[in-house]
Amino acid sequence: MLALIQRAKWIFIAVLAIYVVSYATGYLAGKQNWVSVKSLQDSSIFQLSRNLEYKVPGYSFLLKSYKKWHDNCRMAYLWQKNAWGLGTLIFINNFFVANLTMIIRALLVLPLVLTIFGKFFQGVAFAQTPMSSRLMSIFIMEFGGYFLTISGTLTLVFWTLLPRAFRFQGRKEAFRAGLKIMGLAVLLSAVGMLIGSILEARLIMRLLAGPPQ
Secondary structure, eight states, X not given: OHHHHHHHHHHHHHHHHHHHHHHHHHHHHHHTTSSOHHHHHTSHHHHHHHHGGGGSTTHHHHHHHHHHHHHHHHHHHHHHTOXXXXXXXXXXXXXXXXXXXXXXXXXXXXXXXXXXXXXXXHHHHHHHSOOOHHHHHHHHHHHHHHHHHHHHHHHHHHHHHOTGGGTOSSXXXXXXXXXXXXXXXXHHHHHHHHHHHHHHHHHHHHHHHOSOO
């Protein structure tokens, strides 16, 4: 397994480099007020990225049904001040639903351009919105989870499409090896997202409780 990780590292490094550049560019643009969060939210590319999966027949119905269930559960947990229920809901949303979206986009490769725009947008938001250390910790956990999922999926894709370039004897061997890397990446992403979900739920409950008397 260690040998496979060594072979996959350049794909992970390339994805990380693209993400860092996207965040840094967005942060600089936000700090210099070249763009604003509001203008990006109103842009057509932002709307496309946010609603892309809703344009897929069948899948869009499932997403809308899930969102209705999610919003109802979220309001109930907030009303009940149920931190464990809220944390579980956040984990389900981040690890299963959002991660599935990232996997599908990575499998198709091209939609990842929209993900790069998303990182640019987050960089702008960081530059123009106060960020506490707790919020930064939540972001790192969730960012790390999505990064691992996307990188693992891209490893599977590129190894399967270009087995010789990655020193595999055939496509089947490359596919099986890619599944191992992807499985490990998704497993590790679950750990990061679980921690992030707990931190996010605790932060929300603390905000609901208000300042200490």
